[in-house]
Amino acid sequence: MIDIQNLTKVFNDGSSRVVALEDVSLRVENGEVFGIIGMSGAGKSTLLRCLSVLEKPTTGRVLLDGEDLAALSGGALRCARRKMGVVFQGYNLLMQKTVAENVAFPLKLEKGYDKQAVATRVQELLSLVGLADKASAYPAQLSGGQKQRVAIARALATRPEILLCDEPTSALDPLTTKAMLALLQDINRKLGVTILIITHELAVVKAICGRVAVISDGRLAETGEVTQVFTNPASAETRRLLGREE
Amino acid sequence: MAQFFSQYGALLAEGVWESVYMTLATTAMAYVLGLPMGVLLTVTKRGGIAAAPRFHAVFGWIINILRSLPFLILMIFVIPFTRLLLGTSIGLNAALVPLTISASPFIARMVEQSLEEIDSGVVEAAECMGATRWQIVTRVLLVESVPSLLRGLSISIITILGYTAITGAFGAGGLGNLAYRFGYQRYQKDVMYACIVLLILLVCAIQIIFDLSARRADKRNR
Ligand SMILES: Nc1ncnc2c1ncn2[C@@H]1O[C@H](COP(=O)(O)OP(=O)(O)O)[C@@H](O)[C@H]1O
Numbered sequence: 257m258i259d260i261q262n263l264t265k266v267f268n269d270g271s272s273r274v275v276a277l278e279d280v281s282l283r284v285e286n287g288e289v290f291g292i293i294g295m296s297g298a299g300k301s302t303l304l305r306c307l308s309v310l311e312k313p314t315t316g317r318v319l320l321d322g323e324d325l326a327a328l329s330g331g332a333l334r335c336a337r338r339k340m341g342v343v344f345q346g347y348n349l350l351m352q353k354t355v356a357e358n359v360a361f362p363l364k365l366e367k368g369y370d371k372q373a374v375a376t377r378v379q380e381l382l383s384l385v386g387l388a389d390k391a392s393a394y395p396a397q398l399s400g401g402q403k404q405r406v407a408i409a410r411a412l413a414t415r416p417e418i419l420l421c422d423e424p425t426s427a428l429d430p431l432t433t434k435a436m437l438a439l440l441q442d443i444n445r446k447l448g449v450t451i452l453i454i455t456h457e458l459a460v461v462k463a464i465c466g467r468v469a470v471i472s473d474g475r476l477a478e479t480g481e482v483t484q485v486f487t488n489p490a491s492a493e494t495r496r497l498l499g500r501e502e
Numbered sequence: 503m504a505q506f507f508s509q510y511g512a513l514l515a516e517g518v519w520e521s522v523y524m525t526l527a528t529t530a531m532a533y534v535l536g537l538p539m540g541v542l543l544t545v546t547k548r549g550g551i552a553a554a555p556r557f558h559a560v561f562g563w564i565i566n567i568l569r570s571l572p573f574l575i576l577m578i579f580v581i582p583f584t585r586l587l588l589g590t591s592i593g594l595n596a597a598l599v600p601l602t603i604s605a606s607p608f609i610a611r612m613v614e615q616s617l618e619e620i621d622s623g624v625v626e627a628a629e630c631m632g633a634t635r636w637q638i639v640t641r642v643l644l645v646e647s648v649p650s651l652l653r654g655l656s657i658s659i660i661t662i663l664g665y666t667a668i669t670g671a672f673g674a675g676g677l678g679n680l681a682y683r684f685g686y687q688r689y690q691k692d693v694m695y696a697c698i699v700l701l702i703l704l705v706c707a708i709q710i711i712f713d714l715s716a717r718r719a720d721k722r723n724r
């Protein structure tokens with residue numbers, strides 16, 4: 257379970273000061289598909305980077321199963337990170353490694369890993385994402401959707417509790433997006449992995465999310481069940497996203 | 503022509519061998535020093551995986567100072583050190599000392615440049631998977647940059663070959679030494695021209711071999 261408490265993130269590079277997130281609190285329960293939606297520049301990626309400990313909160317806390325992520329370092333931090341899988345918008349695959357090697361990468365970080373077990377797990381993951389026949393291909397030979405599938409397989413390798421996805425479909429065409437969302441839903445249902453999905457597309461949230469948080473200018477505009485929030489928007493930002501601007 | 507080769511062939515062959523020996527030995531030693539230096543420069547940068555901006559600035563300055571010394575001056579400057587190390591300051595092996603000292607900082611910058619080309623997102627992905635800094639260096643940085651490192655290696659070898667010509671003029675042997683002795687001291691232009699042709703052939707061979715291997719190593723273009 258992820259518990260975000262009064263998270264504020266300020267970027268201060270000398271002259272300019274950007275408040276990317278301001279007093280954001282929300283909770284992602286185990287097993288749900290949670291969406292975070294907002295316009296470009298709203299602070300969505302910053303939120304995800306705080307969750308994956310690529311950024312430290314300026315104030316406030318991010319708790320993973322009750323543990324304050326910012327307080328961890330060394331082995332404890334690496335351990336916590338392996339409980340979260342991250343899927344990036346730009347895939348971030350190793351371009352000089354095959355698909356199978358990319359998926360095996362997180363597994364081979366462990367000391368004294370079992371070669372046979374890794375090979376089996378990689379096969380299993382590639383079948384799960386529908387890329388069993390691409391094991392020895394290189395990322396440059398794949399389409400965007402296929403690359404994102406590799407990234408998802410890689411993120412799932414360590415059997416994380418939660419999958420953090422930053423705009424996983426915004427570089428994909430509508431048909432590929434649909435297949436990608438179906439895959440994520442499948443992963444949630446079959447493996448019970450919690451999914452946090454960040455997006456600026458309403459359709460993505462409507463398609464697979466149970467609950468949604470709307471974020472605008474670094475602040476939380478509203479949170480709730482998707483059906484509730486979209487049929488009965490409480491904030492101006494939600495109405496704007498729905499295209500029902502006053 | 504036949505007469506020229508029967509007279510000077512052995513000498514030229516020896517010159518080629520000496521040049522190649524100095525170049526390869528220097529390259530190997532300079533990479534032993536320069537590769538870790540380049541990695542250190544990259545990881546200590548602001549926002550790097552072992553950010554230490556002050557250390558980075560000081561280290562960068564030291565490398566810049568070493569690089570700004572003309573090779574000829576450095577070579578004379580390190581003579582006492584060479585003597586201390588090898589007991590002599592002349593000959594093939596003695597030349598390796600200034601050559602290595604001069605090439606290492608150059609290689610450090612080449613390596614840094616190669617590592618810089620890697621998308622920071624890939625490094626962040628590895629961090630998110632729980633990789634240690636050492637694992638990031640050995641499994642991401644040095645792996646993703648292989649094609650670029652190979653291209654840097656070819657530039658380094660050619661540059662070092664150029665340096666060996668200077669040590670050659672100072673009696674260290676090699677094609678530079680031949681060209682200097684025959685072309686400059688004895689006005690025997692034919693030997694000098696032969697040396698120049700051989701040097702050009704060497705450079706071309708190095709360039710072709712490494713361009714090819716860099717292209718074959720790069721999995722991004724297929
Ligand atoms: N490293 C950074 N330094 C300075 N400002 C940043 C940095 N990262 C993000 N920002 C700023 O924070 C705000 C939110 O950015 P981001 O989280 O990327 O938004 P989103 O993902 O919703 O489009 C933007 O105004 C952006 O310019």
Ligand SMILES: [Mg+2]
Pocket residue numbers: 300301302423
């Ligand atoms: Mg973003």
